[in-house]
Amino acid sequence: MTTRPNAIDRLSPAVRYQIANGLGWSGLRPVQSLSIEAILDGANCVVLAPTAGGKTEAAFLPLLSKMDVEDWRGVSVLYVAPIRALLNNQEARLSQLTGLIGRRAGKWHGDVKEPARKRLIDDPPDLLAITPESLEAMLLSTRTPARRFLAHLRAVVIDEVHAFAGDDRGAHLVALLERISRIAEADVQRIGLSATVGDPETIVSWLSGSSLRPQRIVDPGSARKPPELALDFVGTLDNAALLIDRLYPGTRRLVFVDSRRRVEELGHRLSQKGVDVYLSHSSLALSQRTAAEKAFEEGANCVIVATSALELGIDVGDLDHVIQIDAPSSVSSFLQRMGRTGRRAGATANCTFLATDDDALLRAAAIIDLFRSGYVEPAGPSAWSPHVLAHQAIALAMQEQGSASHSWWNWIEGCAAFRDVSTSEREAIVRHMVDNDILVEADARLALGARGEKLYGARNFLELYAVFSTPRVLRVMHGQTEVGVVDASFLQDKERQSPNFVLAGRPWRIAGIDWKGGTCSVEPGEAGGYPRWFGQPVSLDRSLCQAMRRVLCGSKSDPSWSKRAAAALGAQRESHSFTQDAALPLEEGPDGRCRWWTFGGGAGNRVLAGLLEQEFGARVSPGNTFITFADGAAESIVALRQAIDALASRSPLGWADAARLIDPGQRARISKFQPCLPPEIEHGLIARETMNVDDANTTLAEWKRSSTQDDAGGR
Incomplete structure (x- = not known):
């Protein structure tokens, strides 16, 4: 490790001694040196470094130094994480760090029982690890003296800050920061940690809120060697399972799949091939997930198949390879997932994409294209919540x-x-x-x-932080052991061919269902279908859709593409050759429908589709890369062009235009607090949560430019 001159000298003697003797370090990483400067200067900051890049120590070493020098007492530092599993995973690490100077760390979340909480209240730790929801519950509890407990708070460290910034949990978190600052009667220092933030200046301002502290971005830059990327087209999940079995034998592989159903399907198929496989997703019982992650951590030749939950900083040991089935919906997610590899000295971060269909192949190629350009999506936290x-x-x-x-x-x-x-x-x-x-x-x-x-x-x-209300689920019980949960609608489906289903990668036979008690009793079975869980369609950002267009309109291959991937993408380029002839082409389909290829992203296309549907009085359906016109709306290309021209000639669209598209009788369920909002504000909320007027305006501006160029060219 290299050390910034004098940075380590600013730490207290006790912390300096423990760095050398307790941790056994010969020096500090660049991110740690830079963080010492920023945090000891009293700044609110966002600390950027790759996963396993030393961000946790970067935040806590200077805070421990301040705790030591200024003799902080009581709960003086909060460590906030988005999920309980990350708190559990970091517990030993935080205890080790605080123990270096004779201080203590504690943990508080929904799985921590009342006796343990009472011990924390009676004898407060110096550092408390907590989720925002548990912090809210603490503030509301009549049994927890929150004012006394948090009276001495001096700093808050928010891990995986990007996971909060873009949604309601982030808005809730920064509101909590204001409330606890007033309880502490101090300008509480706010420190966000992340491996992937596209707009760190925005994030540190968002975190700071009313704080008057200076703001800093701690970014040591990337000195790591380029990752090893591979993109292959496998066509089916069966072929993916076959390839995973053969790829990288004797190694520990983490496979990301973006749906719980497909995690179960892939895990089951791998187990049938004799692969030592473990599963992790949110509908499995905590005991099942913990056991799987522990077994995987201790294995040597094994596979864990997981949803996005494992892209956060949960440590499952030194991984050899990350494999992505199809593609995530953002560069940020890709970086988080790939960051699980390359942690050992001399190791290289890597990711292998296995695409099972054309759309996934194109999206994966676009993710790689954006990564090569250095792009990461801005988190863009809302200022209107x-x-x-x-x-x-x-x-x-x-x-x-x-x-x-x-x-x-x-x-x-x-x-x-x-x-x-x-x-x-x-x-x-x-x-x-x-x-x-x-x-x-x-x-x-x-x-x-x-x-x-x-x-x-x-x-x-x-229980307010799911964007949409979740359907009823039933606990799946094998004897006294909970296996996981399945949606009630799945068990009620009369078209299911078998009473058996797969969960936790194993087939089960339904022994009985207690609808009133909410349980489904099972016994081991022979074979079965894969459960369905409630989910939402993926809405892709405009930036990713634009990258998909660049791939389709390009002629070169990326070094990561296999021969199969290159051939399949070549076929897509040929079938989409019309996208090279016009900027935003209108395509007449053989099915009587017409598509307007905007590559504008799902949220922007939703605005345009709604306005055009009002114009035509017929069905207009938004997608991520195109808008589909059916029935009367598709009868005349000339009429479509005229309608789009009329939209493009208007003043730029605003949120009021989007809000007018909300049907009062069929309004979406965005938040459990919609009953608290007057109708006009509720409609504005639905519009902002489901649409993007800026993207719609960008698409219309592009259409207007291309139309002007066509006119100038005499076409």
Whole structure:
């Protein structure tokens, strides 16, 4: 390791001694030296380094030094992670680090039992590892003295910060940072850790909120050698299983699959081939996942098949290879997954894509294209989160057992997630909640009303962070052992051919179903189908769709492409040759439908499809790369061109245009807090969560430019 001059000298003598003697290091990595400077200077910062690049120590060594020198006492540092498994995984590491200077770390999440929590309250640790949901529960609990417990807080470290930034959990997290800063009566230092952030300046500003501390980006740059990438076209999941069995024998392979059903399918097929295979996905029981990850960690010639949960910083030991079935939906996910490899000295990060169909092959090639260009998607945290604002109004009413009507906003005023929520919108939300008995106002205080109690009281309040309501699931029990969960709709499907199904990679026979108790009893079976779970269609970003167009319109092959991949992509280029003849072509299909190839991304295409459907009064369907016109809308290419020309000649689209596309009778379920919002704000929320007017405007501007060039060229 190399050391920045003088950086290590800024640490306390005790920490310097333990780096050499407790950790046995001869020096610091660049990211650790840079972090010492930024954190000891008191800055809020985002620390960037590859997975296993030393980010955890980069954050905690300077914080431990401050703890030592300034004699911090009580819970002075929070470590926040997006999932419990990551907290569990980091527990030993955090205990080791705090133990270097005679301090302690503790853990608090939904699986930590009440006696252990009571011990933490009676004897507070110096560092507490926690999820945002558990932190919220702590603030609301009448049994936890949160004000006393968090009174001495000085810093918060947010691991995998990119996993929070782009969704409602991130808005909730930064609101919590404001609330706990006011409890601590301190400008709490905020430190985000990530391997993949495309807009770190935006993220550090978003984290900082009302904090007056300086802001820094800690980025040592990448000194690692280029990864080994391979893209192959295998056509089917059967062929993928065959190749995984033969690829890299004698090594430990992590295979990512982007659906739980296909994890089960691939895992079962690998086990039938005699492969030592383990599975991990969110519908497996925690005991099953933990056992699988532990067995895999200790194996030498084995495969673990997992969904995206394992792309976060959970350590399953030194991996030899990452294999991706088809392709993830972002470069960020790809980097996280590939970052599981190449950790040992002299090892090289690697990823092998095995595409099972043409669409997946094109997307994988586009991911590689974007990676080669150095692109990573911006997280783009929202500054307009009215539903999370409503959540916080309710939370503060519960936390304060009646929050002051005139001052509840002071708790979260600086929160970046609410910067674009106007005063009039905020007041309208509270009025709507009071008018609908979600909140009640009495004696100038806001408290939970009868309807609010029904909707959000007790445990209902804590289970709010799924974007869509989840369907009912049944626990699958083999004797007293829970195997996992399956959707009730799967078990109710009358078209299922067999009473058997595969879960945790093994076939089971249904012995009985207790619908009232929510359990399905099983016994080992011979064979069966694969369960279906509730999920949402993948909406691809415009940047990825544009890269897919570049691949289709190009003529060169990437060094990562196998001969099969190159041949299959060549065939796609030939069948899509019309995309090279026009910027945004309209294609007449043999089925009487017409496609407008925008390559504009799913969210932008949704805006354009909605506006064009209003124009034609016939069905217009958005996809990621094209918009499909059917029935009367597809009768005339000339009419389509004229309609798109008319859209492109308008003033740029705004969110009000998108909100008008929401059907009040068929509005989407985006958040459990939609009942808290007035209709116009609710429609605006649905529009922003499902559409992208900026992408739509970019597509229309491109159409207008290409039309102008066509006119100038006399075509």
